[in-house]
Amino acid sequence: MHPMDALSAPATAPRQVRGACPHDCPDTCSLVTTVQDGVALRVQGNADHGPTGGVLCNKVSHYVERTYHPERLLQPMRRVGAKGEGRFEPVSWDAALDDIAGRLAAIAARDPQAILPYSYCGTMGLVQGESMAGRFFHKLGASLLDRTICASAGAEALVQTLGGKVGMKVEFFTESRLILVWGSNSIASNLHFWRLAQEAKRQGAKLVCIDPRRSETAEKCHEHVQLLPGTDAALALALMHELVVNGWTDEDYLARHTSGWDALRERALRWSPERAAAVCGIEAAQIRSLARDYGTTKPAAIRLNYGMQRVHGGGNAVRAVACLPAVTGAWRHRAGGMLLSTSGYFPVDRAALQRPDLLAGRTPRTINMVQIGDELLRPASPEFGPAIEAVIVYNSNPVAVAPESGKVVRGFAREDLFTVVMEQFRTDTADYADYLLPATTQLEHWDIHGTYGHTDVLLNRPAIAPVGASRTNTDVFRALAARMGFRDPCFQDDDFALCRQAFGDRIDFGLLEAQGFASLPIPDAPFAEGGFPTASGRCEFFSAALARSGQDGLPDHVPNHEPAGSSTRYPLAMISPPARNFLNSTFVNVQSLRDIEGEPLLEMCAADAAARGIGDGQVVRVFNDRGEYVCKVKVTPRARPGVVNGLGIWWRKLGLAGTNVNQLTSQRLTDMGRAPVFYDCLVDVQPA
Numbered sequence: 001m002h003p004m005d006a007l008s009a010p011a012t013a014p015r016q017v018r019g020a021c022p023h024d025c026p027d028t029c030s031l032v033t034t035v036q037d038g039v040a041l042r043v044q045g046n047a048d049h050g051p052t053g054g055v056l057c058n059k060v061s062h063y064v065e066r067t068y069h070p071e072r073l074l075q076p077m078r079r080v081g082a083k084g085e086g087r088f089e090p091v092s093w094d095a096a097l098d099d100i101a102g103r104l105a106a107i108a109a110r111d112p113q114a115i116l117p118y119s120y121c122g123t124m125g126l127v128q129g130e131s132m133a134g135r136f137f138h139k140l141g142a143s144l145l146d147r148t149i150c151a152s153a154g155a156e157a158l159v160q161t162l163g164g165k166v167g168m169k170v171e172f173f174t175e176s177r178l179i180l181v182w183g184s185n186s187i188a189s190n191l192h193f194w195r196l197a198q199e200a201k202r203q204g205a206k207l208v209c210i211d212p213r214r215s216e217t218a219e220k221c222h223e224h225v226q227l228l229p230g231t232d233a234a235l236a237l238a239l240m241h242e243l244v245v246n247g248w249t250d251e252d253y254l255a256r257h258t259s260g261w262d263a264l265r266e267r268a269l270r271w272s273p274e275r276a277a278a279v280c281g282i283e284a285a286q287i288r289s290l291a292r293d294y295g296t297t298k299p300a301a302i303r304l305n306y307g308m309q310r311v312h313g314g315g316n317a318v319r320a321v322a323c324l325p326a327v328t329g330a331w332r333h334r335a336g337g338m339l340l341s342t343s344g345y346f347p348v349d350r351a352a353l354q355r356p357d358l359l360a361g362r363t364p365r366t367i368n369m370v371q372i373g374d375e376l377l378r379p380a381s382p383e384f385g386p387a388i389e390a391v392i393v394y395n396s397n398p399v400a401v402a403p404e405s406g407k408v409v410r411g412f413a414r415e416d417l418f419t420v421v422m423e424q425f426r427t428d429t430a431d432y433a434d435y436l437l438p439a440t441t442q443l444e445h446w447d448i449h450g451t452y453g454h455t456d457v458l459l460n461r462p463a464i465a466p467v468g469a470s471r472t473n474t475d476v477f478r479a480l481a482a483r484m485g486f487r488d489p490c491f492q493d494d495d496f497a498l499c500r501q502a503f504g505d506r507i508d509f510g511l512l513e514a515q516g517f518a519s520l521p522i523p524d525a526p527f528a529e530g531g532f533p534t535a536s537g538r539c540e541f542f543s544a545a546l547a548r549s550g551q552d553g554l555p556d557h558v559p560n561h562e563p564a565g566s567s568t569r570y571p572l573a574m575i576s577p578p579a580r581n582f583l584n585s586t587f588v589n590v591q592s593l594r595d596i597e598g599e600p601l602l603e604m605c606a607a608d609a610a611a612r613g614i615g616d617g618q619v620v621r622v623f624n625d626r627g628e629y630v631c632k633v634k635v636t637p638r639a640r641p642g643v644v645n646g647l648g649i650w651w652r653k654l655g656l657a658g659t660n661v662n663q664l665t666s667q668r669l670t671d672m673g674r675a676p677v678f679y680d681c682l683v684d685v686q687p688a
C-alpha cells in the first residue's frame with residue numbers, strides 16, 4: 001500500500017537498508033531492504049553492485065515472507081514430548097540459558113569433549129557463523145567439528161593443484177568463446193553466473209553442460225554431455241589425451257608454469273576416448289568433438305561447481321578438470337581458465353574471530369560432521385574418548401541434510417543426549433531439541449561476508465529489530481559465556497566490532513560502510529604469467545603432498561564406492577542435487593516456493609520406469625541397505641538410463657513416509673577432504 005493511501009499517515013518515510021544475502025550460494029548478492037515503521041516491506045537486489053546487477057533469485061525475493069512467516073520461532077522453548085515429537089512449552093530466556101549453562105558445565109567438568117557444536121552455512125556470515133561460537137567452544141574445550149559437508153573435497157583438490165581456492169574473475173565469463181558448465185545447474189544454484197553465460201552466448205559463445213541430469217541448465221546449453229555420476233576424471237583425462245595427440249597443448253605455458261606434465265601426459269595417453277566413453281557411459285565421438293572445441297576455441301572457460309565432487313573420487317575429478325586450462329594455456333586470457341571457488345582470495349582473519357588460542361594448549365578431538373550419525377551412536381572408548389553427551393546446533397539442519405539419516409535420527413533420539421537447537425523454524429532437527437532457541441534472520445543482525453563466486457566483501461546491516469524474542473547467535477554465546485564464568489574480554493565484543501575484526505586492515509571498511517560492498521584487488525587474468533599460490537608457483541599436476549600422504553600424486557579416475565551398474569540388487573545410481581526453489585533444506589516451509597516445487601519427486605527415465613512397471617506420478621519405494629524413501633516418480637528425460645534423480649532437500653516430515661533422500665545416502669567419504677558422497681549411492685525402485 002502506498003503511504004498516501006493510508007488513513008493515518010505512517011510515522012516515517014520508507015528507507016532502504018543495504019545488506020548481504022546470507023545463503024550458501026556462490027552469488028552472495030547485495031540486498032536492499034525497504035523498511036517502514038520498523039517493518040521490512042521488500043528485499044531487492046542492489047543495482048549498484050555489479051555481481052548482483054539488481055536482481056535476486058526467486059527464493060530470496062521471498063525473504064520477507066520467510067522473515068514474518070507465521071511459523072517463525074518467536075520464543076525459547078523446552079521439550080515436553082518425546083524426542084522427535086516436536087512438542088514444546090515456552091520458557092524464558094533466563095531460565096533456558098541458566099539451565100543450558102548448568103548442563104554444559106556439569107558435562108565439561110567430566111570432559112568438555114563430550115560437548116559438540118554442529119553448524120554449517122545456514123548463514124555464510126562470518127559473525128553469525130563461527131565468531132563468538134568459535135570463541136565459546138574453544139574456551140570450553142569442546143570437540144572440534146570438521147565442517148566438511150559441502151565443499152572440502154573440491155577445496156582440497158584446488159589447494160593441491162592451484163595452491164588455493166582461486167580462479168577466474170566471474171565477470172569475464174562474458175568474453176569467453178566456449179564455456180563448459182561442468183557439474184553445475186547454474187540456473188538453479190548460480191543464477192548470476194548464468195546471466196553472464198547468457199551474455200557470452202549472445203556474443204556467439206558455445207555453452208556445453210556436463211551433467212548426468214538433463215538439468216534446467218543442460219537443456220539451455222548448445223550441448224549436453226550426460227555422463228554417469230563419478231566419471232568426470234575419466235572424461236577430463238580423455239580430453240587431455242586428445243589435446244596431446246592433436247597438438248592443442250600450450251608447450252610454452254606447460255614448461256614455464258606447470259609441474260609434472262611429463263607424468264600427466266603419460267597418464268592421459270592411456271585414456272583414449274574409447275576407454276573413457278565406456279567408463280562415462282557416453283559416445284567416444286562426443287568426447288572427441290568436445291576436445292576439439294576445448295583445444296581450438298580461445299578463450300575457453302570452465303565453470304565447475306560442486307556436483308562432481310560428491311562421489312568417492314570427487315577430489316581427483318576436480319584435480320583432473322583443474323589441470324585442463326594449464327594444458328591449453330587458457331589462463332593467459334582473462335576470459336579463460338576455470339572457476340570453482342574464489343573463497344581463497346578473501347583475507348579473513350579467522351584467528352581473530354574464532355580465537356583458537358583460547359584452547360590454551362588443549363587439543364580436543366575432531367568430529368567429522370558428515371558422520372554425525374555414527375558419531376552420535378558411538379560409545380565411549382579409549383580411542384574415541386567420551387560418548388557425545390551434548391550437541392549445540394546452529395545454522396544447520398543435520399537431521400535433514402546429513403547422510404544416512406536413519407542413523408542420524410537414532411543418534412538425536414538418544415534419551416541421554418542433551419540437544420540445543422538455535423533456529424528460525426521448527427525444522428526436522430528442531431523436533432529433537434531439549435531447548436529450541438529462536439534465532440534472528442539476516443534482516444535482524446549485523447554481519448560481514450566473503451563469498452565463493454565473486455570477489456567482493458559485503459556488509460550486512462540490520463534492517464529491522466529482532467522479530468519476537470529471537471536473538472542473534474552471537475548474543476546466545478555471549479550470554480552462555482557469561483553464565484559459564486568466561487571472563488576474557490573477547491566475550492564482550494559486539495557484532496559491529498566482530499565485523500571490523502573479520503578482515504582487520506585488509507579491506508577498506510569505510511568504503512564497505514558507505515556502499516555495502518568493497519572489491520578485493522585481484523588482477524583480471526590472475527595466472528596469465530603463472531604465479532599460482534602453490535609452493536612452486538606452478539600449477540601442480542603432480543602433487544608431492546598427496547604422494548607423501550600415500551595417495552596418487554597425479555589425478556586419476558577413482559571409481560565410485562557404489563559404481564553404476566556394479567550391483568544387481570541395486571541397479572540404479574541415485575544423485576540428489578538441490579532444487580531450484582529451495583536452498584538446501586531452507587525455504588522448504590515457505591509455501592509460495594514449496595508450491596512451485598510441488599512435492600518430493602524422483603526423476604526416472606521412461607525405460608527404467610517401464611522395466612519396473614512404474615507410471616508417471618506413481619508412488620514408489622526407493623531403497624537400499626541403508627533404508628527406504630517413499631515419494632512420487634516423475635518419468636522424464638531429465639534422468640538418463642541407469643540414473644535416478646531425487647531432488648533435495650525436503651524436510652523429512654513433509655515426505656510421504658517421514659523420510660527424505662538422505663535416508664539412502666551413505667556416510668562414506670571422498671578421496672580428499674573427508675567429504676560426503678551424496679551422489680555415490682545405489683538404489684532400486686519399486687511401486688509402493
Ligand SMILES: Nc1nc2c(c(=O)[nH]1)N[C@H]1C(S)=C(S)[C@@H](COP(=O)(O)OP(=O)(O)OC[C@H]3O[C@@H](n4cnc5c(=O)[nH]c(N)nc54)[C@H](O)[C@@H]3O)O[C@H]1N2
Nearest residue numbers: 183184185188189213229230305306307578580582583584
Ligand atoms: N537453488 C539452490 N541454489 C543453491 C543450493 C540449493 O540448494 N538450491 N545450494 C547451494 C549450495 S550449499 C551449494 S554447495 C551449491 C551447489 O552447487 P552445485 O554443486 O553446482 O549444485 P548444482 O547446481 O545442483 O549442480 C550440481 C549438478 O551436478 C550434477 N551432478 C551430480 N553428480 C555429478 C557428477 O558426478 N558429475 C557431474 N559432472 N555432475 C554431477 C547434478 O545433476 C547437478 O545438476 O549451490 C548453492 N546454491
Ligand SMILES: Nc1nc2c(c(=O)[nH]1)N[C@H]1C(S)=C(S)[C@@H](COP(=O)(O)OP(=O)(O)OC[C@H]3O[C@@H](n4cnc5c(=O)[nH]c(N)nc54)[C@H](O)[C@@H]3O)O[C@H]1N2
Nearest residue numbers: 120121122123150394395396397401422439576584585586
Ligand atoms: N542428499 C543431499 N544432501 C545434501 C546435499 C545434496 O546435494 N544432496 N547438499 C549438501 C550441502 S552442499 C550442504 S552445504 C548441506 C547444507 O546443510 P545446512 O548447512 O544444514 O543447510 P540448510 O539445510 O539450509 O539448513 C540451515 C539452517 O540454518 C538456519 N539458519 C539460517 N540462518 C541462521 C542464523 O542466523 N542463526 C541460526 N541459529 N540458524 C540459522 C536455517 O533456518 C536452516 O534451517 O547439505 C548437504 N546435504
Ligand code: SF4
Nearest residue numbers: 021025028029057060
Ligand atoms: S540465494 Fe544466491 S542468487 Fe539468491 S539472493 Fe542469495 S546470493 Fe543471490
Ligand SMILES: [Mo]
Nearest residue numbers: 024149150151
Ligand atoms: Mo553446499
